Amino acid sequence: MDIRDIASASGYGVGTVSRVINGQPNVSDRARKCILEVMRECGYEPNSNARYLKMRAQTSVAAFVMGVGNRLFDDILGPLQAALAEAGEDLVVTYLDDDADEVRAAIDYQHARRPKAMVFLGGEPRYFREAFHEVEVPSVLVTSSAADLGLPNLSSVSIDNEAASRHVIEHLLARGHRRIGVIGGSRAGNLTSDLRLRGAERALAEHGVALDLERDYEPAPFLETGGYDAASRLLSRSGDLTAIFALGDVVAFGALRAIVDRGLSVPGDVSLVGFDDTSFSQFSVPRVTTISQHAELLAARAAELVLRGMAGGEAEHVVVPFELMERESVRAL
Amino acid sequence: MDIRDIASASGYGVGTVSRVINGQPNVSDRARKCILEVMRECGYEPNSNARYLKMRAQTSVAAFVMGVGNRLFDDILGPLQAALAEAGEDLVVTYLDDDADEVRAAIDYQHARRPKAMVFLGGEPRYFREAFHEVEVPSVLVTSSAADLGLPNLSSVSIDNEAASRHVIEHLLARGHRRIGVIGGSRAGNLTSDLRLRGAERALAEHGVALDLERDYEPAPFLETGGYDAASRLLSRSGDLTAIFALGDVVAFGALRAIVDRGLSVPGDVSLVGFDDTSFSQFSVPRVTTISQHAELLAARAAELVLRGMAGGEAEHVVVPFELMERESVRAL
DNA sequence: CTGAAAGCGCTTACAG
């Protein structure tokens, strides 16, 4: 069942059939109606490989969503799609596994589909450094800054992760905490958690309570168990900590459990702050103070950057404000 | 940059180049080496549309992961891939958005890639009923039964959701609970939550404490807010409930919050049971009793069904055991 | 082991 079958069944040529498939205007109403009818009857679906093989023309803009299951990303997608739609652009989204190489995926996609532009929700800087030069279309990285990458066709929009982290520490300091532990990420890992850690370190240093990385910091993968183990180790080692800053909400969730398991209470004995404002921090008992990123704002800026990139503009790196969500997990000493 | 460029640059014909691309044996070592070298130098990547257009031959088995962010599915994927690899089959996975039509996606995929078989991690029965007849390859639905669908090429592997639900109710009953509320899903929705609701109803009825659907059941979307609102309404209406069974862990998470917000404690005042054994129920305070599905078992059976289907076997519907994870959220009255 | 040729199912100038 191919376009030729439809052509002969309808009595028109393949050219005309192709035109109705693609919704082109120069087809008589009569032909269109007739052909549409035949296609429906036959349950015909154009072969996409053949289409894309021919249509070297660029199609829609492609979005790659990293780390499946991130609610923030889901919340960005809607407004982004809407904003793009307003400019007449389609958005087709591809979900990627947590440890997938998003840049490789994007390059493959580019080969197959020739998108006009690409947007990455999340992303590992390492992959961008390695292979992004192979992508030829304007792109934007969302939630993490690409300013340091210096790629001519890669814009970015993110909060200032380092500043957000400083803000958390200052919040804690202002409430009388001096012995503050930090958990999450690693000292030589993913750029985003690096920035958060660095922000905490600097804020602490500025206030004369330098973070002892050996004693008061514990790396942890961004999983509940990671947070649980890290908090346990930290608490065994530094029993005098009055507050823990978890560099991600999942980590905070595990940490909360670990604290309670030691017979301590949050915030009675230990104050806790997370990062990301996931549903965990909104519904846990107690609700956890955390840093929130504004999905709609990120989406709006991302859309602008995409459009500007497609119009030939240079890469830009925009920073949007974050917000500290004060909840129930921090006690004033 | 196409296969012809590689051919002329290497001095061989396109046929030979194609053969080395596809790792076929009938190529001299010399030619293979030379061509590989040229391809590397040029950074050549075959055009996948052209490949698939020609290769009408079937490729790998395709997996569709529904409702992005479901840890159970992620845990199934690894073992499934491994088991299939042992049989020499590749698994390529596609992540789908929560409200995507997975069957439509599968049909499109089938058109483009001609997979040998497909497996669905999760899925909406409605979509299967509507369009699955268009898929032509052996498939298996995982975590939900396709027995009632009667599709000749659709096998399934799942726990007995109804029985699991009965088990929860019996557990509660055995601990002296008589006034048990149920939240989550809807009375005319997704098959899986229907089954869970029905299991609860029947178990209750059998023990002479019929579930009053108007009074002691609250539908809720599978989100924390859904659980929060449903539990709030239920508790306002039926203040004498001693236990709540949430048809999903996310719903339980929201419910836990709602209970605490009313100044009640779990399990002191209200016992709580979830379903799915997500990280929430493992790390919440208190840890929540829930039903666990065995990822490795599901994966192993799914792999068998895929292989059997590819060998021409008929569709089968297998049921694997579930497990009640007793934790800290249920009190004996 | 290798090359020349046909053809996968489409789209798009080109001519009418």
Added chain:
DNA sequence: CTGAAAGCGCTTACAG
């Protein structure tokens, strides 16, 4: 408005 023809980049008999 419509059709015949070329060609997108590959793979695969077929012949050598």
